[in-house]
Structures are given as structure tokens and as C-alpha cells.
Amino acid sequence: MRIHLPAAHGVFRPTFAVPSQPRLVTLAIETSCDDTSVAVLETRTLGRPITTAAKLHFHEKVTSNNAAFNGVHPLAALESHQENLANLVAKAIKTLPGKNGHPDFVSVTRGPGMRSNLFTGLDTAKGLAAAWKATHALTPRLVAALDAFENPAQAWEDSPGVSHGEIAVAPKFPFLSVLASGGHTLLIHSAALTRHEVLASTSDVAVGECLDKIARIVLPPDVLEDASNTMYGALLERFAFPSGKAAQPASSDPRSASEYCHDAASRYDYRVPKNHEEELQRNVSRWGWAFNQPLAKAGGGTKNKSLEMSFSGLMTAVERAVRYEHHQSTGKLTKIERSAQAISREERRDMAEFSMRAAFEHIAARVVLALQSTPAESVIVAGGVGANFYFRYVLACKLVAHGYGDVRLVVPPPHLCSDNAAMIAWTGTEMFRAGHRDNFNIRAIRKWPLDMLLSPPVEWTT
Numbered sequence: 164m165r166i167h168l169p170a171a172h173g174v175f176r177p178t179f180a181v182p183s184q185p186r187l188v189t190l191a192i193e194t195s196c197d198d199t200s201v202a203v204l205e206t207r208t209l210g211r212p213i214t215t216a217a218k219l220h221f222h223e224k225v226t227s228n229n230a231a232f233n234g235v236h237p238l239a240a241l242e243s244h245q246e247n248l249a250n251l252v253a254k255a256i257k258t259l260p261g262k263n264g265h266p267d268f269v270s271v272t273r274g275p276g277m278r279s280n281l282f283t284g285l286d287t288a289k290g291l292a293a294a295w296k297a298t299h300a301l302t303p304r305l306v307a308a309l310d311a312f313e314n315p316a317q318a319w320e321d322s323p324g325v326s327h328g329e330i331a332v333a334p335k336f337p338f339l340s341v342l343a344s345g346g347h348t349l350l351i352h353s354a355a356l357t358r359h360e361v362l363a364s365t366s367d368v369a370v371g372e373c374l375d376k377i378a379r380i381v382l383p384p385d386v387l388e389d390a391s392n393t394m395y396g397a398l399l400e401r402f403a404f405p406s407g408k409a410a411q412p413a414s415s416d417p418r419s420a421s422e423y424c425h426d427a428a429s430r431y432d433y434r435v436p437k438n439h440e441e442e443l444q445r446n447v448s449r450w451g452w453a454f455n456q457p458l459a460k461a462g463g464g465t466k467n468k469s470l471e472m473s474f475s476g477l478m479t480a481v482e483r484a485v486r487y488e489h490h491q492s493t494g495k496l497t498k499i500e501r502s503a504q505a506i507s508r509e510e511r512r513d514m515a516e517f518s519m520r521a522a523f524e525h526i527a528a529r530v531v532l533a534l535q536s537t538p539a540e541s542v543i544v545a546g547g548v549g550a551n552f553y554f555r556y557v558l559a560c561k562l563v564a565h566g567y568g569d570v571r572l573v574v575p576p577p578h579l580c581s582d583n584a585a586m587i588a589w590t591g592t593e594m595f596r597a598g599h600r601d602n603f604n605i606r607a608i609r610k611w612p613l614d615m616l617l618s619p620p621v622e623w624t625t
Contacts, residue, residue, distance in 0.1 A: 187595065188266040190255055190291065191588035194248065194284030195276025196346075197240035200224035201251040202584035203258050203266070206592050221258040222585050223251055229393045233379065235345075237277055244283040252287065265295040270591025273601075274608030274619070281607035289603050334541035334573050339533055343526060343554070344546030344581075345371030345396075348472055350529055351613065352537050356597055359613045362533050363470035370522050371548045373474035374399055377481050381514045384503070400551050403515035404431075420542075421568035423559040431556055433520070435564035439467075442524075446517070450510050451489030452496075454480050454521045456528070470529050474522060481518050516553075523554045527561035534567055541571040550577035 186207045193200040203221040227243030229236050259266060271288035274281055339362075342349040348370045350363040378395035379387065382402055390398055418426070436442035439459075447453040457473045458466040485506065488499040530542060542562070548554060555574055562570055579585055608619050 191270040200584035204588035338541040340543040343548035367475040420562035452484040523557040550580035
């Protein structure tokens with residue numbers, strides 16, 4: 164089994180140097196939003212030169228049922244944590260390796276996130292660490308898929324049941340990370356485990372929130388009614404590509420952008436426009452409406468060449484396309500309203516694909532601009548929107564078209580793109596090895612800026 168774990172950068176207060184330990188076990192807890200997740204991760208350092216191998220002994224997640232609220236409801240999420248966390252921890256404890264029956268340290272999300280939800284996991288972790296007399300290592304929620312191991316990994320052949328297990332090779336610092344989720348859209352340059360710089364962010368809503376709202380507008384009523392959860396962005400992707408193309412991903416192992424484009428070319432009818440004029444012409448649909456890249460025309464086109472990101476305008480364009488008729492020849496919006504029944508399933512499918520394409524090209528263009536000024540060998544894709552295979556393909560194609568085909572794309576498996584305890588376990592391990600700890604008196608942090616990783620503001624813990 165090949166395991167590829169994304170990890171968040173940890174925020175700890177260093178207290179003392181930690182001697183090299185060949186084997187470490189951590190129990191990790193994640194409760195920052197609506198996912199209750201627990202994991203048990205064991206890592207070993209092997210041979211010379213030193214390599215790192217890992218085994219995920221346990222990893223489960225329960226997501227609160229927010230279907231009735233069309234989005235995450237804080238109280239429903241909190242109640243789900245309270246109902247499920249202890250059960251998951253009890254199951255995880257049974258899988259702890261070794262004779263002593265407890266981990267070397269406990270990893271838990273301290274922030275950012277919903278404060279009450281964070282405290283549910285944080286207080287549980289404190290109790291476990293106190294009972295086990297284990298070190299209490301605290302990690303922040305995923306801000307970018309960061310991986311500090313710079314040496315090639317090798318098979319963990321001396322571990323029972325993992326004779327062919329290995330962990331994917333990690334990218335070397337420095338690298339760029341794209342965090343695309345319901346709460347964030349960030350482009351980050353990472354120089355080291357605790358040194359990160361935000362190069363670009365959205366000026367309004369996050370891309371995940373944008374796609375969720377577009378999905379609720381565009382998807383047919385029967386698709387929304389049959390949905391078992393509120394992951395509307397994922398529904399939008401499946402609806403746009405009904406042939407199952409999006410459900411047939413290539414491997415999640417790190418590959419160059421050129422290799423990714425080649426492997427996924429048969430799944431999508433997409434190519435990068437040669438110039439801005441061709442792009443604008445292509446964006447006009449057969450139905451008359453057009454969804455352009457956000458900021459494509461703002462400031463006389465100058466903002467299209469900046470790192471600024473925005474997604475509210477795209478949401479407005481989709482809302483208008485659904486509500487009003489467009490003149491077939493000019494593409495201009497009319498004042499004639501149309502009913503939901505007047506929009507065919509075929510047109511809705513085009514709306515889903517065109518809106519995603521506009522959002523993803525917008526992000527990909529910023530990645531290209533960042534690489535021009537901040538060279539990097541790898542681009543990490545993280546966050547819930549990172550599970551969208553169309554996004555990955557558009558980004559890879561954009562990199563190739565602009566001469567960055569050799570840049571390596573590192574993308575987690577879809578189930579590890581959203582909040583999960585595996586990434587917290589991995590982060591905790593990296594931070595523990597680097598010598599970072601926290602005391603039992605720390606509190607949850609609602610907001611946690613990247614430039615304050617090792618010294619979070621006290622006022623944001625309340």
C-alpha cells in the first residue's frame with residue numbers, strides 16, 4: 164500500500180532539542196470544523212542515508228449531517244464531535260502498536276477553526292496526554308500540504324503486514340502550495356517547516372464557497388435532493404462530467420505537470436487558449452452566456468496580471484445566467500426572466516463545466532505568475548477543492564503551456580484533501596522531531612496567521 168499524507172505546518176513553542184528517535188507513534192485528533200477524525204500513525208527512520216517510512220494504523224472520520232442547513236451548521240457540527248469523538252478514540256487506542264499501549268505523543272488541531280469545536284478535540288487530547296504521561300504536541304489545521312521529509316522513503320519491510328508499504332517521496336523546500344477550500348484560497352511559498360509566506364489570497368469569498376453556491380444554483384433539483392451530504396462542489400464536478408471521467412483519477416503520486424497532462428488528457432476536452440482574445444471567444448457558450456476568468460476585465464485588464472484573486476463576480480455571473488435570458492447573437496443579458504424548468508439539463512451541465520473552468524484557470528494563472536518571480540521545483544495542491552480532478556488537470560495544462568512542464572505536482576488522494584487526522588498526525592510527527600511542544604494551559608485559536616506560527620496572538624484565543 165502506498166500512503167501519501169498531506170501535513171500542515173505545526174505551530175509550537177520550542178522548549179528543548181529532541182534526540183533522534185528511530186520510531187515514533189502518535190494519536191492525532193482533528194475537530195476544527197464539521198469532521199471528527201482520529202488517526203494513529205507510526206513512523207520509523209531507517210538506514211544510512213536516513214530514510215523515513217510510515218504506517219497508518221488507524222484513520223477514521225465522521226462528518227456531521229448538515230444537509231438540512233445547506234452548509235456547515237456550527238451547533239450540528241459541535242454535537243457531532245461530542246457524540247463521535249470518544250468512540251473514535253476508543254477504536255484508535257485498540258490499534259496502538261507496541262507493548263505499552265500508548266503513543267509517544269498526542270497531536271491535535273489547535274486552530275484555526277470553530278472555537279467550540281476546536282476545544283472539544285483539544286481538551287480530549289489534553290486528557291489523553293495527561294493520562295498517558297505523554298508529550299502533548301499541538302498542530303494547526305491544514306494551511307498547506309507541507310512535508311518536511313527531504314530524503315527518499317523506502318519500503319518498511321520489517322513491519323508485520325506492511326511488507327510492501329512505503330510513503331511517497333516528499334518535496335524538498337522551497338516549494339509553492341495552493342490551498343483551495345471552502346474557507347481559504349491561498350498561494351503559499353514554503354521555505355522551511357515553520358517559514359511560510361502568503362503570496363496571494365482571495366479578496367472576497369474562497370473558491371470552495373464559490374463552487375458550493377454555484378452548485379446550489381446550477382444543479383437540477385433532483386440532484387440536490389438526492390445528495391447525502393453538503394459537499395456541493397464535488398456534486399458539481401460529477402454532474403459536469405457524467406461519463407465518469409472525473410471518477411477515474413490517475414495515481415496521486417508526485418509527477419511532473421507534463422506527465423499529469425498526458426495521463427489525464429483523454430478525460431477532458433480542454434486546452435489552454437493561445438491568448439486573451441481566444442480565451443474570451445471560447446468562454447461564450449452556445450446558449451449565449453459567458454463565464455470569464457474573475458478580474459479578466461477589471462482595471463482595464465491589469466488585475467489579470469496580478470496575484471490578486473476574487474470569486475464573487477463569477478458567482479454573480481452564474482446567478483444572472485440562471486435567472487435571465489441572454490441574447491443569442493450578442494451574448495448580452497436581457498431583462499427577461501426565465502423559469503428553472505426552461506433551463507435544460509444539458510445547459511446546466513455546460514454551466515457547471517464553464518464555471519469550474521473559469522475559477523480553476525484563475526487560480527492556475529496566479530500559480531504561473533508566482534513561479535515567474537518565486538521559482539520552485541514543486542507545486543502542492545491541498546484543501547477540499549484539491550480533490551477536484553478537473554482542477555488538477557487545468558492547473559497542470561496551464562503550467563505546461565507556460566513552460567513549467569517539469570514542475571512536479573504533489574496532490575493527495577481525494578479522501579486526504581479535506582480535514583482529516585492523518586495530516587495532523589504527520590504534522591505532529593514532523594514538529595515533534597523538530598523539538599516543538601506546548602503546555603497544557605494553551606487554548607484554541609480561531610484565527611492563526613501564517614506569519615505568527617510560533618507566536619499566535621493571545622487575543623485570538625478568546
